[in-house]
Amino acid sequence: MILVMKSNVTEEQIQAVISFLESHHVRVHLSKGEERTIIGMIGDKKILKELPVETLPGVERSVHVTHPFKLASRDFHPDDTRIRVGDVEIGGDQLVVIAGPCSVESRDQLFTAAEIVKAAGAQMLRGGAFKPRTSPYSFQGLKEEGLKILAEARERTGLPVVTELMDIEHLPLFEEYVDVIQLGARNMQNFPLLKAVGKTQKPVLLKRGLSATIEEWLMSAEYIMAEGNPNVILCERGIRTFETATRNTLDINAVPVVKHLSHLPIIVDPSHATGVRAYVPPAAKAGLAAGADGLIMEMHPDPSKALSDGAQSLDPEQFHILMQELKQLAHALGRGIESMVSSH
Amino acid sequence: MILVMKSNVTEEQIQAVISFLESHHVRVHLSKGEERTIIGMIGDKKILKELPVETLPGVERSVHVTHPFKLASRDFHPDDTRIRVGDVEIGGDQLVVIAGPCSVESRDQLFTAAEIVKAAGAQMLRGGAFKPRTSPYSFQGLKEEGLKILAEARERTGLPVVTELMDIEHLPLFEEYVDVIQLGARNMQNFPLLKAVGKTQKPVLLKRGLSATIEEWLMSAEYIMAEGNPNVILCERGIRTFETATRNTLDINAVPVVKHLSHLPIIVDPSHATGVRAYVPPAAKAGLAAGADGLIMEMHPDPSKALSDGAQSLDPEQFHILMQELKQLAHALGRGIESMVSSH
Amino acid sequence: MILVMKSNVTEEQIQAVISFLESHHVRVHLSKGEERTIIGMIGDKKILKELPVETLPGVERSVHVTHPFKLASRDFHPDDTRIRVGDVEIGGDQLVVIAGPCSVESRDQLFTAAEIVKAAGAQMLRGGAFKPRTSPYSFQGLKEEGLKILAEARERTGLPVVTELMDIEHLPLFEEYVDVIQLGARNMQNFPLLKAVGKTQKPVLLKRGLSATIEEWLMSAEYIMAEGNPNVILCERGIRTFETATRNTLDINAVPVVKHLSHLPIIVDPSHATGVRAYVPPAAKAGLAAGADGLIMEMHPDPSKALSDGAQSLDPEQFHILMQELKQLAHALGRGIESMVSSH
């Protein structure tokens, strides 16, 4: 960490800062430039971060030269992390497609969706049981019943299931029924929830918050990992910007940035990142081309009957065509998309 | 709600949409313009909102003509809501200043802060007991002990206390020790938490999310109110933008917008909205001038010893001077800031 | 256009609005819903847009149901526009790669760059002669000398050249020396400049403004086209958001949105959209996968000697490898990247 001193800093102020730092066992490196004096702080990162150095007289600002995350950092763990979910591996050579309806609406709807998803060559099934809705008056999901239907769909198809956890008290149910626990964008900094899933060993799909920086997102992964659960899959799902032509703005740059900073796998959600069905295929392809390890997409057997997110859900035919295109693309990128072998 | 049809919509598609709507008991109003056909939908707002109309062939997009909130809306409740907290009323002619340290650090620190805050003329005391921190390695607060210290400070000074709730399981403690429950920016759409505080009658200070629209913020107030708790105080604390010279961007426009759309009181947090001590006084004054019902600010007895947010905390002298200026300003605005009469 | 009336609008106000509109030869379509009255306005779009209807008593807001652009709209011109530049066509099946240094620094530097770019299989050469720089103290380009060097490079390699115009008074020089006139992000709404290039027939590469909506961007294309020049190539080069890990945020969604709304070709600039050399290849691939008609990229013979934008410039080897990968990708996408046949 570096302190940039004010242009009119006095020698007394500089000495006072140095004394303060040394009294906290921080080694100091002083550098006087033509316009500014700079004080380098050398010591334990955790201690440095907590010192209220910006409040000291003469200090203009502090600059962090290292990233605040450790367990999530590629510096700490140079090789790519691969996460196993049943027979599926995320983060390896093979790309993973997770698909299914926004919400679990009924046994029939989900089973139909699961068969379509599997037949088209996807590896995992998604579907919301507990739904975070902006309005208290909107459909809030089938709740525990939805989790049971998901588990049944897994039994029928062999596809591992992913669904969103919103409330710590439901965690035991998720541990029983679910293969991957999704934490939604709105809960990316719900720290008690992060800590709670960190105490399990279930893989966690951690969506990026609507206005979270990549660094904050990795710090949320760090919260989970610091509790002992290394199985974090990051999911870029669009950020909030001034543009209104799409529901969100897919931050495609985030894919290579995350790959550079972290060893964790990252997937892309083109459905939420665009909010418009017609834009999902190009955004999905862009995600893979940028280096993502997979995709999570909304597919509904009949979008015009969807209880939520119908406008951004692909229909079965669109999904089938897209999967064919994605397989060709994956091949050109030197990776692949392998269908699940049915053992059922 | 209005449907704007595509420019190349066919007569069959229009009739199919009308049939679909009428089968859901929605009355239809058809309007053919020179470039576009528009279909007005008349019926129960909750039903309209759930219909997947954007997925129907020929529909380009839907436009909402009413706001989705009801209980929080000024249409529904034309008069300003005033919320009573002990001897203090928020939302009336008198402006309310809430101040105190970012975190409760010790009995001494909080008691000293409380005396300074009261002496300068503030009406309520703030201080974090459970702290949401971006890093799992940062100071996380004194927790239950912090709540007890806050309650003691109230006993000593008569100032009601405000502190942040992050976890539903702590709600009983908050009901026991705290006067106003704060929900932080990161939890603005933590729907289980919103519902839980909605089941109490404790006043709730609802901070705006970092990238929440004003409409989403009012929908979160609606979540609380829909559960039966009408005592919601909104708090504008800065939004996230591209500007990096300040920690956040104080959306001062939000004050008159909220006053226009809603009857709920709104206060401004100039400490988080700027992140820099020197900018807190001008931002505080701007908040009152824009029509806010009060302020919440960080004041630390000795900012250079603060365990969190030292850089944006006022020191006692700065706070005292600012309070004098705010009183003059309040007077010029036709309102006032009344010191609490000590009954202790 | 639609007027949404206030919830407490009176019958007199409604009649006054109708009279006002009819006096301006606008046909009116009245629709009274349960919560709101809506007035549809039918007439000439240009007249509607200019009426100050939002100022009339009882009106809450107006909603536009059509897009404001016409010549740039796919409704008006359903087929993709293909733009010919020498032997190159932009907007057809073949993808176009434009590459070269940020700035023309010397005859040697540009000629070397041009040979590398051509050998790797790119179709056009870029290089700045007049440089828009945030600081008045930064290198501002070789100016007219730079244009001449670009023209010479075209003579030597057969590659058409693209460079940025900042000042109307230089337009005659550009007409003489340059094949495609680039308008930079900062000048996207420099209306006199848009009109001036609209009076030529030179192809124009119109970069999106840092915070321009897609609609505003297409309106700037409309300015050029309305003056008589149909040869507009759009260029997505990243928008400004809160994220600081990259110089800008590549709005990859903009590619399919533009393809949906407009018939104009669109290319992507992964160099400015990321600002970091290591992120250029994944962003370039994402651009093509999303459906862009080409790319514009910075390549410097020796980035460590670059006078501007060295940090985001590829070196020759990186560029060569990327071109190989892009060719494979283009093939998988059903398109291609054809090297220029050298006739020199």
Place this chain on the structure above:
Amino acid sequence: MILVMKSNVTEEQIQAVISFLESHHVRVHLSKGEERTIIGMIGDKKILKELPVETLPGVERSVHVTHPFKLASRDFHPDDTRIRVGDVEIGGDQLVVIAGPCSVESRDQLFTAAEIVKAAGAQMLRGGAFKPRTSPYSFQGLKEEGLKILAEARERTGLPVVTELMDIEHLPLFEEYVDVIQLGARNMQNFPLLKAVGKTQKPVLLKRGLSATIEEWLMSAEYIMAEGNPNVILCERGIRTFETATRNTLDINAVPVVKHLSHLPIIVDPSHATGVRAYVPPAAKAGLAAGADGLIMEMHPDPSKALSDGAQSLDPEQFHILMQELKQLAHALGRGIESMVSSH
């Protein structure tokens, strides 16, 4: 400037960077921390800025420790700059209100507006003659005729006039007819235009770009000042964010930030910053309370007949009331708003 080296940097890379810097006459200060090595660069700021140091092997990123502006900086010029326009001074104790219609529409309209503005106690008159419009089909202003009407209005009322320059070729007309040259948000980085007005001595009202950082804005002021014109007045007019309830987001924090970094006067434009008439008065008051030196506002004699921006223009009565409130507010802030003494 500081270089932060990669965590895996080698000793050879460090030495190569040092040699590179020393060969460019930069003094070097090496600091090896526990996690990172840092190289301080000491030398002429202009040289440092141009070196492509981020491209050198082993360098992770560079950090600027000083601001890039000089003439605009308070470090360089500690006292507030006061700019005289006729009998008016901007930047002193007295606050300045500039008001008038968005566009000059006719002699009658402007003269009526000017009388109203003066009678209410404003100091200067605004009105657009050349209008930057998003659509080529919208009213583009009366052009030269508008400038002449403005000059006549000044003769009649004694109020200095402000209007926007979009095109360098009109500069001689502006020098003849206008008191303050306004540069609009879209032209904040139109560098040829900045340089051109920098060659005059006319006061320049420099609006902040829609997504310009405060630092970029001050660099644009620097462009003008570097050409020899020190008379720059900054104008905060709202930035572009995700919030759609208002036309723009008034960045009220920018007022104290600019006051801290620069000696130049700053005013606020509450009309464009909100886009909604009802929000103009609270935003105007907030601007003054935050420390701005004045305001620029839209007032139309009859907003329902305005050819542009009617929805955000105050009517005469609203303006009169607001001026009374602003005078009281200015007094409470220790400043004032003095009416012009009529010498006509």
